[in-house]
Amino acid sequence: MRTIFIFFFILNCLDVYSQQESNFPSSGVLNIKNLFSSNCDPAIACYRIPTIVTATNGDIIVAIDERVPSCSDLKWNPDINIVIRRSVDNGDSWAPIETVVNYPIGQSASDPSMIVDKKTGKIFLFFNFMDLENEKGVYYFKVVSSLDHGKTWSEPQDITSQISKPNWHRDFKFITSGRGIQTQSGKLLHTIVNLEKGLHLFGSDDHGKSWFLFETPISPADESKIVELADGTWMINSRVNNAGIRYKHISTDQGQTWISSPDSALIDPGCNASILNYSYMNDTNEENWIVFANAYSGKSRENLTISLSCDNGKSWSLQKSIYDGSAAYSSLSILSNGEIGLFFEANDYQDNFFVRFNWNWLTGEREN
Numbered sequence: 001m002r003t004i005f006i007f008f009f010i011l012n013c014l015d016v017y018s019q020q021e022s023n024f025p026s027s028g029v030l031n032i033k034n035l036f037s038s039n040c041d042p043a044i045a046c047y048r049i050p051t052i053v054t055a056t057n058g059d060i061i062v063a064i065d066e067r068v069p070s071c072s073d074l075k076w077n078p079d080i081n082i083v084i085r086r087s088v089d090n091g092d093s094w095a096p097i098e099t100v101v102n103y104p105i106g107q108s109a110s111d112p113s114m115i116v117d118k119k120t121g122k123i124f125l126f127f128n129f130m131d132l133e134n135e136k137g138v139y140y141f142k143v144v145s146s147l148d149h150g151k152t153w154s155e156p157q158d159i160t161s162q163i164s165k166p167n168w169h170r171d172f173k174f175i176t177s178g179r180g181i182q183t184q185s186g187k188l189l190h191t192i193v194n195l196e197k198g199l200h201l202f203g204s205d206d207h208g209k210s211w212f213l214f215e216t217p218i219s220p221a222d223e224s225k226i227v228e229l230a231d232g233t234w235m236i237n238s239r240v241n242n243a244g245i246r247y248k249h250i251s252t253d254q255g256q257t258w259i260s261s262p263d264s265a266l267i268d269p270g271c272n273a274s275i276l277n278y279s280y281m282n283d284t285n286e287e288n289w290i291v292f293a294n295a296y297s298g299k300s301r302e303n304l305t306i307s308l309s310c311d312n313g314k315s316w317s318l319q320k321s322i323y324d325g326s327a328a329y330s331s332l333s334i335l336s337n338g339e340i341g342l343f344f345e346a347n348d349y350q351d352n353f354f355v356r357f358n359w360n361w362l363t364g365e366r367e368n
Contacts, residue, residue: 023323023324024322024323025322031091033091034352035085035343035353035354036066036083036352037351037352038350038351045068045071046071046350047064047065047066047067047352048064048067048071048329048352049110049111049112049177049329049345050064050178050329050330050331050343050344050345051064051177051178051343052331052332052343053114053179053333054116054333054334054335054341055116056116056118056121058088058335059086059087059088059149060090060091060333060335060341061084061085061123062085062086062331062343063082063100063114063125064082064084064112064352065080065081065082065110065111065112066080066082066083068080068081071349073110074108074111074130074139074174075130075132075136077110078106078132079105080108080109080110082099082101082102082112083097083100084097084098084150085097085098086098086150090335090341090356091335091341091356094354100144100153101127101144103129106133107129107130107131108129109128109156110128110129110130111175112126113126113127113175113176113177113179113190114180115181116182117182117207119182119186119207121149122145122147122207122208123145123150124143124188125143125144125153126142126143126175126180127143127175128140128142128175129141129158137170138170139171139172141175142156142158143156143157143159144156145208162202162210162213163202163211163213164194168194168197171194171195171196171197172194172195172196173194173195174193175190175191176191176193176223176225177272177329178223178225178331179274179333180226181226181228183232187204187205188203188207189203189226190202191223191224191225191226193223193224197217198218198219199222199224200217200218201213201226201255202214216255216256216257218249218260220238220240220243220260221236221238221239221240221247221249222241222270223273224236224237225237225273227275227277229277229288229312233252233312234250234251234254234255235248235249235250235313236248237263237266237273237275237292237313239268239271239272240270241270243262243268243270244267244268245262245264245266245268245298246262246263246266246267246268247260247262247263248260248263248313263313266292266296266316267296267297267298268294268296268297268298269295269300271328272328273293273329273330274330274342275291275292275293275332276291276334277290277291278290278359287310288312289308289309290309290313291307291340292306292307292308292309293305293306293322293332293342293344295327296319296321300326302324302325302326303321303323303324303325303327304327304330304342304344304346305322307319308362318362318364320362323344323346323353323355325346325347326346326348327346328344328345328349329344329345330345331344338358340357340358340359340362341355341356342354342356342357
């Protein structure tokens with residue numbers, strides 16, 4: 001009887017996935033994979049908070065919260081683990097789910113984000129930690145790392161004292177999920193949200209041996225992503241709740257001062273998003289683009305859309321819907337074959353899709 005139940009459960013899971021394919025474009029997306037679905041595992045309430053990076057050897061690593069008893073966030077959930085999947089063929093196939101961080105019940109790890117150090121090959125996976133049994137409401141910052149492209153991971157290291165202040169101890173604070181960056185000089189950069197004191201950057205100048213906090217607060221900003229423009233300018237793109245749009249923050253002095261402004265072209269329901277640089281070679285020269293992904297809707301988490309800018313985020317010349325149904329957090333990565341990978345939440349946090357597409361399809365250009 002149990003065998004029959006499992007057989008029909010798997011069929012039902014696959015059928016749920018096939019019903020959602022209609023929310024994707026009818027053509028052009030080269031690859032669609034549902035990597036984590038609560039429909040396929042009755043023991044897991046939901047998988048949330050996706051992040052994706054491409055390792056220096058070309059492998060793709062995705063990480064996500066495995067939220068066991070409920071879909072609640074860190075402060076209200078006693079059992080959240082960080083799990084990953086890996087692909088060695090640009091997303092055509094994926095290894096089974098592996099657990100990277102798993103504390104005893106009552107202690108939870110949440111909101112994964114990653115940085116790849118391209119100079120050393122080391123991958124850093126950050127997460128927020130809480131001991132709900134003894135210090136409920138106190139957030140800690142931790143990191144694990146991999147020296148073999150995500151095959152194995154170190155024990156967690158607590159970096160809270162390096163990247164926060166003593167008077168932040170009981171503040172609502174968290175490392176932004178998704179990913180940080182490495183600048184042209186080799187500096188590693190990422191963002192911390194302190195809902196009482198503003199957004200801050202943190203970074204490392206020694207390839208992750210130590211970390212430090214940037215003192216300047218940035219606002220208005222909630223979950224935020226940073227990119228470095230071709231001229232060395234830093235640009236942060238921010239979620240701002242109840243604004244209906246995104247905000248951008250520009251620094252020309254390595255994060256010491258910032259100029260902030262609303263970006264009315266990027267409507268947003270108040271949701272984490274993703275941004276990266278993409279260099280594209282046309283017939284005569286190299287073009288530098290900004291690729292941005294978010295739930296492109298003023299009120300609801302839906303319509304996962306890619307927006308493109310060829311002028312360093314001053315304007316957005318093209319927008320293309322990837323998934324027009326329910327969609328929320330997303331993460332972008334450039335794959336080893338030059339295509340773009342997008343990993344995002346869908347269908348009221350039941351599914352987490354990986355899609356892969358090339359530049360010509362994204363821009364509507366004809367293949368040569």
